[in-house]
Amino acid sequence: MNEFWDKVGELFTTPQYIDSLLHGFLLTLQISFFAILLGLVIGTIVALVDTSKHTKWTILPKAICKVYTTVIRGTPMALQLFIMFFVIFAIRGFPQIIIAILAFGFNSGAYVAEVIRSGIQSVDKGQTEAGMALGLSKTTIFRRIVAPQAIKNIIPALGNEIVTVIKETAIVSMVGMYDLNMAAKDIGSGQNMASYIVPMFVAALFYLATVYLITFGIRRIEKRLRKSEMRA
Amino acid sequence: MSEKTLEIKNLKKEFGKNKVLRGIDFTLTDKERVVILGTSGSGKSTFLRCINRMEEPTAGEIYFEGTLITDKNIQKMRQKIGMVFQHFNLINNLTVMENLTLAPVKLKLMSAEAAEKRARGLLRHIGLLNKAKAYPASLSGGQKQRIAIIRAMMMNPEVLLFDEPTSALDPESIGDVLSLIREVADMGMTIMIVTHEMGFAKEIASRVVFIDEGRIIEEGTPTEFFKHPKTPRVQEFLKKVLY
Ligand SMILES: Nc1ncnc2c1ncn2[C@@H]1O[C@H](COP(=O)(O)OP(=O)(O)OP(=O)(O)O)[C@@H](O)[C@H]1O
Ligand SMILES: [Mg+2]
Numbered sequence: 001m002n003e004f005w006d007k008v009g010e011l012f013t014t015p016q017y018i019d020s021l022l023h024g025f026l027l028t029l030q031i032s033f034f035a036i037l038l039g040l041v042i043g044t045i046v047a048l049v050d051t052s053k054h055t056k057w058t059i060l061p062k063a064i065c066k067v068y069t070t071v072i073r074g075t076p077m078a079l080q081l082f083i084m085f086f087v088i089f090a091i092r093g094f095p096q097i098i099i100a101i102l103a104f105g106f107n108s109g110a111y112v113a114e115v116i117r118s119g120i121q122s123v124d125k126g127q128t129e130a131g132m133a134l135g136l137s138k139t140t141i142f143r144r145i146v147a148p149q150a151i152k153n154i155i156p157a158l159g160n161e162i163v164t165v166i167k168e169t170a171i172v173s174m175v176g177m178y179d180l181n182m183a184a185k186d187i188g189s190g191q192n193m194a195s196y197i198v199p200m201f202v203a204a205l206f207y208l209a210t211v212y213l214i215t216f217g218i219r220r221i222e223k224r225l226r227k228s229e230m231r232a
Numbered sequence: 233m234s235e236k237t238l239e240i241k242n243l244k245k246e247f248g249k250n251k252v253l254r255g256i257d258f259t260l261t262d263k264e265r266v267v268i269l270g271t272s273g274s275g276k277s278t279f280l281r282c283i284n285r286m287e288e289p290t291a292g293e294i295y296f297e298g299t300l301i302t303d304k305n306i307q308k309m310r311q312k313i314g315m316v317f318q319h320f321n322l323i324n325n326l327t328v329m330e331n332l333t334l335a336p337v338k339l340k341l342m343s344a345e346a347a348e349k350r351a352r353g354l355l356r357h358i359g360l361l362n363k364a365k366a367y368p369a370s371l372s373g374g375q376k377q378r379i380a381i382i383r384a385m386m387m388n389p390e391v392l393l394f395d396e397p398t399s400a401l402d403p404e405s406i407g408d409v410l411s412l413i414r415e416v417a418d419m420g421m422t423i424m425i426v427t428h429e430m431g432f433a434k435e436i437a438s439r440v441v442f443i444d445e446g447r448i449i450e451e452g453t454p455t456e457f458f459k460h461p462k463t464p465r466v467q468e469f470l471k472k473v474l475y
Contacts (some may be wrong), residue, residue, distance in 0.1 A: 077284040129286055129319035134335035134387065135311035207451065 007198040017187050020215035021199070023181025024196065024204050031100045031179065038105025043112025050117050065113070072110035078171050080107055084108060085175045100172050108165050114223045120146060152225050159218030163211050170207075180206055235348075236298065237262050237282065237391050237422050243292035245278050252278045254446035256292070260391065265423045267433040267454075270443035271469060276426045279443060280393045284313045290330060297390065314384030314392040318399050320376040322368035328355070328379055329364045336386050347386065354382040358412060374405020378412050385416065390414065396434075430473055434458055442466050453463035 011017045046065045052058050072080070084103040087095075123146050131141035173182035184203035188196035239258040241452050245253040245348050246310055252275045260266060270276045281287040281336045283294060285306050294301045323331050332351035342350065355361040358378045368376055377397055384392055397413065398406045410432050417423055417436055433440065433454070440457040442450040442465075448459070458474075461467045 054295050062372075126319055126321040127314065127318060127323060129317065130323055131335075132286065132312060133315040133317075133321075134383075135309075135339060136335055137307060140338055144338075145323050183342060 003094075004198065007193065007195060008202065010200040011187065011193065011198055011202060014058040017192065017199070020178075020183045021180070021202065021206075024178055024203075027172075027178060028169055028180040029099070029210075031097060031104060031172065032162075032168045034101040034168070035104030035108055036162055036165055038101060038109025039112045039161070039209060042105065042109025043114075043129070045117055046109060046113035047116035047120065048054055050113065051120050054059075069110040069113055072107055073114075077104075077107055077168055081175060096175070096177055099173075104169060108161060110132070111161050112158065116150070116154055119157070121147045122153050122155040135177055150196060152222075155218060155222055155225065159215060161213055161216075166210060166214070167207065189192060235262050236260070237264075237296070239295040239298075240283070240291045243279070243282055243294065244290045245275075245282055245287060245359070248292045252446050253282065253289075256443075258441070258448060258450055260422065260424065262390075263420055265417050265436055266422060267424070267437040267440050268275055268426045268443060269433065269440060269469070272302075274443045276443055277395050277447045280315070280395050280424060280426060283393060284310050284315055304470070311335075311341070311387055312390045314387055314389035314399050316377070316380050316384055316392065316394045318396040319442050320368075320380045320400075322371075322376050322380055324368050324382075327365050327367055328360070329370075331368070331379065331457045332386050335383075338373075341387065342382065350386060352383065355379075358382060361434070372402045372405060374408050377401065377405075377409045381412055382407070389421075391422040391424065394423065394427070395427065396426050398427065398429060428473070430458075442469070 005119065011021070046069065049061045049065050052062075054062075054202050081103045082101070084099050089099045089102075089231065113125040127145050127149060128141055136144075169179060171182035172179050176182075178186070180203050184199040185196070187193055193199065236259055238258070239260040240409060243253055243256040243258075244251070256279060268276050268279065274398055274472070278287060282289045285301070285303075296309050296313065299305065299309075322328075325425075329348065331378070332341075332354070333344065333347040336347045337344050352364065355364055358374060360417060361378065363371060363375065363379075368379075371379070386451075394413065397460075398409050401409060405431070408428065413432075414436060415424075420466070423448055425433075425436070435454075437454045439451060439456055441448055442463075444465050450461065450463050457466070458470065461470055
């Protein structure tokens with residue numbers, strides 16, 4: 001057991017190891033951050049199209065969104081990543097990080113869309129009718145009534161999605177990118193520490209700490225949103 | 233201005249194959265208080281909800297003060313046709329004060345100050361001024377419904393539609409809500425109300441309308457209607473609800 005902690009110490013004090021680990025961690029954070037942003041943008045647009053009224057102008061956009069969410073949610077993330085890398089962006093010299101962000105962003109968008117759609121639809125119909133009966137416009141009803149209530153339902157589920165993306169980015173090591181997961185494997189390999197358990201243990205701690213921080217943040221936001229309705 | 237607040241011609245509403253309204257002709261005159269009765273599922277709510285287009289009519293015409301209601305002018309019309317729902321429908325993310333002032337201010341019917349002053353006056357009148365900053369979740373059903381009624385009054389409507397305003401309330405608060413409706417009626421408001429409170433119906437109605445299977449099959453003054461019902465359907469209905 002002492003040997004284990006000695007190795008942990010060695011990992012943190014050997015510049016080569018700790019640099020690699022932090023580099024990997026930084027890449028994981030970068031991919032996650034931008035993929036989540038992209039996912040939010042795509043997801044919001046898709047959800048708005050999805051929940052909009054049926055007219056002849058929305059048939060095509062609605063169909064596109066339907067195909068998009070079905071395909072993304074019905075195929076493995078790893079395959080989507082491969083398709084992005086080896087089919088769509090099979091261009092030499094194209095920055096890998098951008099391809100990864102696009103792959104995870106497009107993937108996340110489909111799930112975010114579902115989260116937002118169900119958040120909007122879970123707002124009681126009576127709330128919209130109250131606004132309609134007062135003669136308010138659709139835009140006002142959405143902005144002042146539906147959206148603020150939908151957000152309360154959306155935030156917790158969105159938190160889960162953010163956590164999922166962060167963990168899922170670990171598969172970029174399959175296309176040779178040097179993220180936190182890959183760094184752990186590299187540091188543990190024969191030329192380096194020649195032991196996987198320590199770097200992988202440390203990498204797990206990094207993931208856990210990140211996920212914990214995000215979960216904590218989401219909880220706080222949730223609480224604040226809820227409090228605004230309970231005041232007597 | 234026309235004496236006819238509402239004129240409804242051959243109103244039909246179908247939900248898929250379900251023919252809920254089968255041709256309703258109806259005129260509502262200024263200051264009338266019409267009580268709508270009928271068995272469950274006869275189409276009473278649908279009738280009211282077609283008037284302000286909470287439901288899109290399948291056929292027919294509705295004129296409000298002489299103007300045909302269309303998809304284009306409905307938003308303007310709704311400002312003058314107030315509605316009070318069975319489940320109150322206060323806006324959950326807004327305080328009581330915001331519920332009262334949102335529409336009149338947003339639609340530029342009043343300045344923010346004027347709206348707030350008016351809202352305060354109405355809240356004081358119903359004894360709920362201390363709830364101005366409260367959110368709906370913290371109110372009782374009776375309080376919510378009385379606020380929903382003054383919210384509709386904030387718009388200075390020409391007519392108020394009530395769809396079973398006391399059906400979701402506990403017995404104690406029904407009285408409070410009914411007296412507020414009575415007060416609104418005494419101010420000369422034109423009213424259409426669906427209710428199962430027969431005592432209240434008799435007292436408030438200037439006319440009673442009975443809907444059966446999507447048609448008006450009988451109407452008259454409360455005395456005529458309750459004392460001398462003409463159709464067997466109404467006789468049967470009254471026997472059930474009065475005893
Ligand atoms: N949005 C809807 N979609 C489909 N069917 C509907 C809808 N709203 C009402 N209906 C149907 O229309 C019929 C009449 O309903 P409505 O609510 O108008 O009756 P009601 O007279 O108000 O009854 P109650 O006294 O129970 O409130 C019912 O058969 C109902 O199932
Ligand atoms: Mg009804």
